[in-house]
Amino acid sequence: YVLTQPPSVSVAPGQTAKIPCGGNSIGTYSVHWYQQKPGQAPVLVVYGDSDRPSGIPERFSGSNSGNTATLTISRVEAGDEADYFCQVWDNTGDPPYVFGTGTRVTVL
């Protein structure tokens, strides 16, 4: 199973960033999103398509339908500049844990 993300997304402070994650019938999978800032470990920001772990701002939201899942960052801040990876569990696949190719979000 392959998850495809655009290499980069640019957004101005205060605007909304949308990060797509494409996969065949991804809407039938549960999608999770990770934020990774330079030199740091990944952090889970959205799980189960649209749920947020405790401590993650409400500005981070997710959706999933058809062949595209989307992470949306509202009211973007400079601190949101990072790489973002989507991930799914493919119960019959090899590998079972699949990560997207990653998207670098640049705050202009």
Place this chain on the structure above:
Amino acid sequence: EVQLLESGGGLVQPGGSLRLSCAGSGFTLTTYAISWVRQAPGKGLEWVSSISGSGSSTLYAKSIKGRFTIYRDISKNTVYLQMNSLRAEDTAIYYCAKGDNAIFGVASYYYYMDVWGKGTTVTVSS
């Protein structure tokens, strides 16, 4: 607070071996699956291996199957990744991560990784 701490990385020659450790605190390994995920320099995340909470089930990526072994020591609350026959393409930061699941293949879990260690660097070079 749930935390993971990796150790054991370093510089090794091609064909050599290393053992990585992932020590957990604030939770017990028998409750959750633990995974190893690596990131080559300038690249994305690649899942490497996972072990179930019971320790009875292990999963491996094709790229490392037969060379790497995941196992654990409950008394030390630690998961290990024994890496043999190392290649240059194994060079990466290796992270361990805690899953939301205890076992594999059950639909009631999401299979995300909610706690990550800071990583340990493995460099395979002559």
